[in-house]
Amino acid sequence: MESHRKTCFEQLRHKNACSIDELKFRLRKLYVQDLKVKREKILKDKRDIVISEEDDLDFFAKYCRNFFGSSEDPLDVDEDLLYQIWEEIRLEEIENAEANLVESLVSQCGSHEIVCPLCLKLPAQLDESHYLTCTCGLKFLLPSHIDLKDFEATLLTSNDIHSETCNATPVYEVRPTVENTLQFISSCESCLYFNTILETPV
Structure with a gap:
């Protein structure tokens, strides 16, 4: 799988001078920005926002197009590979949020609130x-x-x-x-x- 990833990204880098790390970095920034928008909307409207799997895929595709440019659809290159990277970003952000929560709880215990x-x-x-x-x-x-x-x-x-x-x-x-x-x-x-x-x- 890793060799497949490298091969696909060699094809992408030929036209876009990109790398896996650079793509993940840019997608993560956009992903976090989108989370902030959703949270602000939830707080403002006082309701939950329901996102379907199709919405998530469209959201992911839009971000990829922002990175690679509107002239090329990255999903035509290798949808599974790019979606896997997107899932890695989402999991990493979840892990970061959980780690921050644990740190906050430990801090509260230390100050004994x-x-x-x-x-x-x-x-x-x-x-x-x-x-x-x-x-x-x-x-x-x-x-x-x-x-x-x-x-x-x-x-x-x-x-x-x-x-x-x-x-x-x-x-x-x-x-x-x-x-x-x-x-x-x-x-x-x-x-x-x-x-x-x-x-x-x-």
Whole structure:
């Protein structure tokens, strides 16, 4: 197969002065550009874009024509070879995306972000002043001897205590007190559960 690849590309290079690496490099750039366009459209329209196999083939053919020039149809030279290269590009991009995801997860584990207990959607983390913060608006000063891991363990303990007698989900919130402090509390309307998890000065 490799010798077949070289033979076909020798034919292509004769007219186009190209190489396998150069073709893959240019196709990858176009492929990534197309992915960005699709992602922006999905975010803008808030819907999925369905691409059929025929659409993918047409998309691939258009990119090849952009590289080789409109005067020559590269699929007439060797469709299987060029499509194989296109598939290599797609697989490499998938592998890169997966590697980036793993790296991101490892980085989050290293900084020990937790899911915000207030909004239950966004990550919460400690800032330089030891405040527990989240972009949802959470800002609560943790005592200096308590890190995120300890705080997360305290939340889990509170959840375990509540779940022993109630199946509802408790709600977390930060509220001020008349003593000029802030309380991080857990409560449940179903069973009237209430627990002050932490209290710190304002």
